[in-house]
Amino acid sequence: MQIRNLPYADPGVPDARSGLKFLLWLERNQLAGQLKSLAWGLLHFSSVMALSFCVGFAVQAVVDGSGGRLAVAGGLLAVAGVSIALGDTMLHRTAVTNWITAAARVQQLLARRTALLGAALTRRVAAGEVIAVSTGDVEKIGWFVEALSRFAAAAVTVVLVCVALTVYQPALGVVVAVGVPVLALGVLPLLPRATKLADAQRAKAGRATELASDTVAGLRVLRGIGGEELFLRRYQRASQEVRKAAVRSARMWALISAVQVLLPGLLLISVVWYGIGLVQDGRISVGELVTVYSAVMLLSYPLRHFEEIAMAYSFSRPSADRAARVLSLERTSYGDGGAQETAHPQGDLYDPATGLLAPAGRLTAVVCGDPDEAGRLAERLGGHAALEDEPAAPEKENGEQELAPSVLLGGVALDGLPLDVARSAVLVQDKDPVLLSGTLQELLDVPASGQVSAKEALDAAECADVLDALTQASVDDDAMEAPITERGRSLSGGQRQRLALARSLVTDPEVLVLDEPTSAVDSHTEARVADGVRTLRQGRTTVVFTSSPLLLDRAERVVLVHDGSVAAVGAHRELVHTHARYRAVVTRETEDEQVETERAAMERAETERAETERAAVERDAVERDTPEHAEDGPAYRSELRITFDDAYDIEETA
Numbered sequence: 001m002q003i004r005n006l007p008y009a010d011p012g013v014p015d016a017r018s019g020l021k022f023l024l025w026l027e028r029n030q031l032a033g034q035l036k037s038l039a040w041g042l043l044h045f046s047s048v049m050a051l052s053f054c055v056g057f058a059v060q061a062v063v064d065g066s067g068g069r070l071a072v073a074g075g076l077l078a079v080a081g082v083s084i085a086l087g088d089t090m091l092h093r094t095a096v097t098n099w100i101t102a103a104a105r106v107q108q109l110l111a112r113r114t115a116l117l118g119a120a121l122t123r124r125v126a127a128g129e130v131i132a133v134s135t136g137d138v139e140k141i142g143w144f145v146e147a148l149s150r151f152a153a154a155a156v157t158v159v160l161v162c163v164a165l166t167v168y169q170p171a172l173g174v175v176v177a178v179g180v181p182v183l184a185l186g187v188l189p190l191l192p193r194a195t196k197l198a199d200a201q202r203a204k205a206g207r208a209t210e211l212a213s214d215t216v217a218g219l220r221v222l223r224g225i226g227g228e229e230l231f232l233r234r235y236q237r238a239s240q241e242v243r244k245a246a247v248r249s250a251r252m253w254a255l256i257s258a259v260q261v262l263l264p265g266l267l268l269i270s271v272v273w274y275g276i277g278l279v280q281d282g283r284i285s286v287g288e289l290v291t292v293y294s295a296v297m298l299l300s301y302p303l304r305h306f307e308e309i310a311m312a313y314s315f316s317r318p319s320a321d322r323a324a325r326v327l328s329l330e331r332t333s334y335g336d337g338g339a340q341e342t343a344h345p346q347g348d349l350y351d352p353a354t355g356l357l358a359p360a361g362r363l364t365a366v367v368c369g370d371p372d373e374a375g376r377l378a379e380r381l382g383g384h385a386a387l388e389d390e391p392a393a394p395e396k397e398n399g400e401q402e403l404a405p406s407v408l409l410g411g412v413a414l415d416g417l418p419l420d421v422a423r424s425a426v427l428v429q430d431k432d433p434v435l436l437s438g439t440l441q442e443l444l445d446v447p448a449s450g451q452v453s454a455k456e457a458l459d460a461a462e463c464a465d466v467l468d469a470l471t472q473a474s475v476d477d478d479a480m481e482a483p484i485t486e487r488g489r490s491l492s493g494g495q496r497q498r499l500a501l502a503r504s505l506v507t508d509p510e511v512l513v514l515d516e517p518t519s520a521v522d523s524h525t526e527a528r529v530a531d532g533v534r535t536l537r538q539g540r541t542t543v544v545f546t547s548s549p550l551l552l553d554r555a556e557r558v559v560l561v562h563d564g565s566v567a568a569v570g571a572h573r574e575l576v577h578t579h580a581r582y583r584a585v586v587t588r589e590t591e592d593e594q595v596e597t598e599r600a601a602m603e604r605a606e607t608e609r610a611e612t613e614r615a616a617v618e619r620d621a622v623e624r625d626t627p628e629h630a631e632d633g634p635a636y637r638s639e640l641r642i643t644f645d646d647a648y649d650i651e652e653t654a
Contacts, residue, residue: 367560470482
């Protein structure tokens with residue numbers, strides 16, 4: 001895979017059971033690049049180690065006074081130099097290619113998983129951790145992937161040099177063959193401690209990144225309540241903890257580097273001391289001693305890659321663990337209807353789990369006392385199944401998970417549809433929609449039916465003031481070409497909400513589900529937005545999760561959902577008078593206020609009943625006071641008096 005061919009058409013299915021398995025999966029999928037890097041690495045390291053033989057050969061030629069052998073040594077040095085340059089260039093090229101392609105593969109996998117999970121991702125993984133995985137962690141994972149091939153080339157070269165020295169000069173070669181493994185493995189006792197410190201540093205850095213991300217996202221709110229200093233002090237403390245952890249980790253790696261310098265130095269001193277004795281005894285020549293000395297000295301170059309691979313693994317393993325955690329998140333199906341090849345379904349939207357019904361072509365408002373329950377229900381209506389480890393359904397008596405039935409659109413199970421069909425049929429806008437950076441034109445350039453223009457959507461969402469603000473920021477006074485900053489931070493909360501609503505309206509799906517679309521908008525604007533949405537979505541199915549009386553009053557049908565099931569259905573003005581729980585949610589009554597309201601309602605009902613009974617008695621008396629009852633005389637009037645007295649007693653008792 002070359003860099004120019006990125007991105008991957010199919011990045012593959014990762015082994016996300018653990019960070020180590022994920023790293024090994026990446027290595028297997030980059031095998032061709034790894035083998036190229038290994039080959040060029042062997043050429044480079046072998047050429048470097050060949051310098052020791054050339055130097056020894058040249059020194060012995062000078063000692064022997066042989067000009068011909070000296071010339072040959074010079075030629076060999078030139079060939080080794082060219083091989084070193086070629087091998088180093090190509091090794092760097094292939095290693096960087098492996099790094100970039102591995103990082104790109106991980107980023108594609110994370111992007112696809114994020115798109116699949118949607119808003120459910122941030123319920124399981126903190127936003128700061130997601131940012132850390134997709135930025136710094138990706139680079140560290142790529143570092144380990146590219147470093148592994150260079151380490152393999154260095155390890156093979158070290159083994160070949162030890163074998164060659166043993167064959168070339170057994171007396172000194174045995175010393176080198178025994179000493180080199182000590183050099184390579186001498187730092188192993190220090191690695192667990194270094195890895196632990198590196199893990200602690202990564203964890204603290206992730207928390208600091210998460211805190212910074214959350215602070216920036218809520219900066220406007222913090223300024224409104226004067227909380228900037230509080231969060232600034234929190235971030236300062238978090239950053240100081242990261243600095244201290246980094247210093248402790250750096251000290252340990254400095255110790256490892258010192259050991260990597262000390263041990264080769266001790267080996268070099270031992271070889272020279274022992275070799276001089278062998279030269280004095282005449283057992284080896286001066287050229288052979290120089291060759292072995294040069295080889296031991298140059299071995300420190302490939303041995304450094306042993307330290308690098310240890311450092312790369314200690315830094316990349318926590319990153320791989322975090323990436324594997326995100327990539328392992330799966331959605332489970334609510335039902336078991338496999339993928340159905342069908343056209344875009346139409347009709348009523350029905351959730352069997354709660355009993356919620358949204359009739360086709362009508363505006364239905366849903367009231368939930370719990371905002372989290374509203375968010376989960378909104379995602380269910382869009383076919384977004386719960387995460388695998390999220391307790392979304394009760395258990396059966398035998399302990400197995402009882403899967404909730406799928407949401408139905410026109411009688412068709414949404415989770416049985418292909419993903420693209422389900423997403424185009426039902427669009428869910430959550431309570432915190434994201435505005436990507438770019439121009440307004442790019443923001444509204446989304447897959448759509450083409451039946452709703454951008455102007456109509458902006459008008460329905462009451463975005464006139466937003467367009468005015470963007471026009472002032474535009475160079476050519478064209479609001480559609482005005483830049484929008486990341487997440488729309490240059491706009492107010494209400495303006496961001498209305499732009500997000502306009503984007504959803506442009507899409508014009510068969511079913512549009514809106515979760516608190518006007519929670520940050522003032523009441524006057526909210527009333528106009530409600531009218532605009534109702535007019536624009538006429539004949540299309542729209543479900544709005546809200547507790548705003550303005551939106552509820554304009555809904556054609558209002559549904560109250562409590563404790564996971566439908567508790568009441570009707571019109572807003574009807575439910576607010578007849579259903580106490582609905583009234584408590586909509587009017588934000590406290591428990592004491594709710595009790596007082598219920599008592600007052602009971603008193604009014606009792607009074608109305610007493611008045612009704614009194615009116616009935618009086619009406620009966622009037623009916624009896626007619627000519628046909630005149631013959632009853634005093635007896636009738638006495639009975640009538642007793643009847644009125646009883647009626648007054650009933651009223652006083654009530």
